[in-house]
Amino acid sequence: xxxxxxxxxxxxxxxxxxxxxxxxxxxxxxxxxxxxxxxxxxxxxxxxxxxxxxxxxxxxxxxxxxxxxxxxxxxxxxxxxxxxxxxxxxxxxxxxxxxxxxxxxxxxxxxxxxxxxxxxxxxxxxxxxxxxxxxxxxxxxx
Amino acid sequence: xxxxxxxxxxxxxxxxxxxxxxxxxxxxxxxxxxxxxxxxxxxxxxxxxxxxxxxxxxxxxxxxxxxxxxxxxxxxxxxxxxxxxxxxxx
Amino acid sequence: xxxxxxxxxxxxxxxxxxxxxxxxxxxxxxxxxxxxxxxxxxxxxxxxxxxxxxxxxxxxxxxxxxxxxxxxxxxxxxxxx
Numbered sequence: 001x002x003x004x005x006x007x008x009x010x011x012x013x014x015x016x017x018x019x020x021x022x023x024x025x026x027x028x029x030x031x032x033x034x035x036x037x038x039x040x041x042x043x044x045x046x047x048x049x050x051x052x053x054x055x056x057x058x059x060x061x062x063x064x065x066x067x068x069x070x071x072x073x074x075x076x077x078x079x080x081x082x083x084x085x086x087x088x089x090x091x092x093x094x095x096x097x098x099x100x101x102x103x104x105x106x107x108x109x110x111x112x113x114x115x116x117x118x119x120x121x122x123x124x125x126x127x128x129x130x131x132x133x134x135x136x137x138x139x140x141x142x
Numbered sequence: 143x144x145x146x147x148x149x150x151x152x153x154x155x156x157x158x159x160x161x162x163x164x165x166x167x168x169x170x171x172x173x174x175x176x177x178x179x180x181x182x183x184x185x186x187x188x189x190x191x192x193x194x195x196x197x198x199x200x201x202x203x204x205x206x207x208x209x210x211x212x213x214x215x216x217x218x219x220x221x222x223x224x225x226x227x228x229x230x231x232x
Numbered sequence: 233x234x235x236x237x238x239x240x241x242x243x244x245x246x247x248x249x250x251x252x253x254x255x256x257x258x259x260x261x262x263x264x265x266x267x268x269x270x271x272x273x274x275x276x277x278x279x280x281x282x283x284x285x286x287x288x289x290x291x292x293x294x295x296x297x298x299x300x301x302x303x304x305x306x307x308x309x310x311x312x313x
Contacts, residue, residue: 027286031198035282038202043290050298070224077217080210095206108192115193115202118209125213129220130295136228137302168279197283 005055013055020048028123032115038122042076045123046130053134066135073128079121083114237278245271256311258304266297 021044028041049069052060084095092099097114098107105113166173187199201209245268252264269292276285 031202032193032195034195035286037198037283040283040286040290043287043295047290047294050295054298066228073217073220077213080213084206084210095210097203108190111190111203112192115191115198118202118206119198122209122213125217129216132220133223134299134302136223136226137299137306139227139229 010055013051017048017052020044020051024048024123028119029116031119032112038119039126041119042123042126043130045127046134049127049131050134053138064131066132069128069131069135071128072124073132076121076124076126076128079124080118083117083121238275241271241275241278245275258309258311259301261311262297262300262304265300266293269293269296 024041024044026041027036027044028038031037031041049060049064052064083097083100086101087096087099088094090099090101097111100110100114102110102113166175170176183196183200183204187193187196187204191199191203193199193203248264248268248271252261252268255261255264269288273285273289273293276282276288
């Protein structure tokens with residue numbers, strides 16, 4: 001930010017970012033069986049992007065722009081809302097996953113799947129929002 | 143002024159310590175928070191949602207409306223940050 | 233678990249809170265707040281709430297520290313009072 005980060009910092013961050021993202025995916029999909037879930041996974045994804053922003057600067061902005069972060073945040077929110085509203089057209093109440101139109105699964109399995117979709121939606125929304133907050137704070141300083 | 147602030151903080155600390163004495167013990171099975179609905183979640187969450195982690199089952203299934211509101215709050219905070227701080231989207 | 237673990241974690245909590253409000257250099261304040269969040273995360277984990285501990289460690293000790301440091305570099309580093 002004040003001075004250009006050294007080669008060591010950039011190399012280490014570029015090595016670290018994919019592993020953080022892999023762990024974030026693990027945290028999202030493993031929320032059914034242990035600690036983890038949408039919020040944690042989304043925050044970890046945002047951490048990886050912010051690390052890349054700090055060390056790589058404008059290059060990171062080219063690779064993952066603020067517009068894309070906005071679209072991802074809104075898309076996650078939309079996914080959550082759709083999972084809530086779609087069951088209402090099939091005779092169930094708001095956010096009742098057993099009314100989702102996935103006819104090859106039933107009962108508890110369907111609710112399991114609904115929880116998974118919800119977690120992905122939360123993760124996308126949190127991820128996009130945190131990256132957006134960082135971008136709007138930092139502006140075009142780096 | 144400094145003395146007044148110190149006295150106020152001390153008073154608040156004394157109040158908090160006094161109020162802590164009225165809380166139930168940690169892990170006490172007869173605490174008010176442990177009496178009503180948790181039996182249902184612990185017993186039924188596996189067969190109703192096939193999710194071993196009860197925290198996730200409560201957060202994303204039984205209380206998913208709360209989670210919906212929570213996510214909307216975070217998203218709105220991000221939108222407010224854009225409106226106030228961001229010069230232009232690029 | 234062991235009361236010693238609780239005791240020293242809580243002592244660290246109080247010390248970092250006092251450092252955070254009394255130090256003039258605001259960068260040191262941010263570091264103290266990050267340490268505070270991490271100790272709170274360890275306390276949550278020790279109380280048996282790994283989900284909350286996870287999110288506190290990621291958000292409190294990771295993202296919020298970065299955001300505060302960015303805000304510091306955009307304004308200035310020394311405290312006025």
